[in-house]
Amino acid sequence: MKKVLCGVVIGIFLLCFGPLVYAGILDQIQKKGEFVVGVRDGAVPFGFFDKNNERVGFGVDVAKEIGKALEARFGKPIKLILKSVNPETRVPLVANHTVDMVAEATTHTIGREDSVDFSITYFLSGTQILAKKSAGFKSYKDLAGKRVGVSQGSTNERFFRQMNNEGKIKPPVKIVIFQEHPQGLTALQKGIIDAYSTDGILLAGLKAKMPEPDKYELVDDLLTFDPYALVLPHDDSAFRNFVNDQLVKMIKDGRFNQLYKKWFGPDGVVPFPMSQEFKTLLQLEAWPE
16 A cells, blocks of 8 residues: 555656656756856867967857857847866766756767767767877887877777777787876876877867977877767757757758868868768768758
8 A cells, every 4th residue: 555655646746846857958948048068178179278268169169059049949048158078077967967068079989878868970080199200100009018198988098998908909008097188198298108099180189289299190090980979968859859950950051161161171270171971971961851
């Protein structure tokens, strides 16, 4: 009898208060008048502080476009709040609803789908290695027994752990963990580590900002395939559909290409020509009305 009563009470609670407990992200944004987005502090050119100490970047601009769309949807101002995240915190902060979305260089993986959802792919990159030219590295296999820096929780860390576990690098690489890329670059410059690994586009950006970039080089081709996506809360299809719709509209009306050119074009912060594979993917993602 007690179990039956308990079940009835729980059922009534969920019926009355369930919608409040599980209110969708769009409803929360409308009520609060705030759109909270996680971005990086030192992931050039996706998210970083410029010379005026303002947050800028490709991911930041994409978040701003989605913020404008939210304002149009709700017919009122929506404040865009940018919060710092790093590879270790970005998924948990979305999962626990501290932020509504993360807009930076996050790889869409199957494992991460246990905790969060993702938008359609909005950038393509992959694991590469940055080292001093004087080191003479030509391949990741040349890093055997060397100290390699990676950011915690990244697909790049996973790659080197996998290579170690499978015995493909002998002796194993000595993996050194960093919370942020700039810390890893500083360690590389000081000789604390022999190489730093993250996605190629990020390494290109980091290298461009170094005091003596010509002393460093990218080693090897792409070692992994990393499709970047916006990180979204789990099981909120209405918000995910809204974000995807905005990305599709940006691709179709040319705004996406404008932002890409701004940050990755010949005169951009980090020149990085769009590959034919990425162009084809964008065409396929531009769903019809």
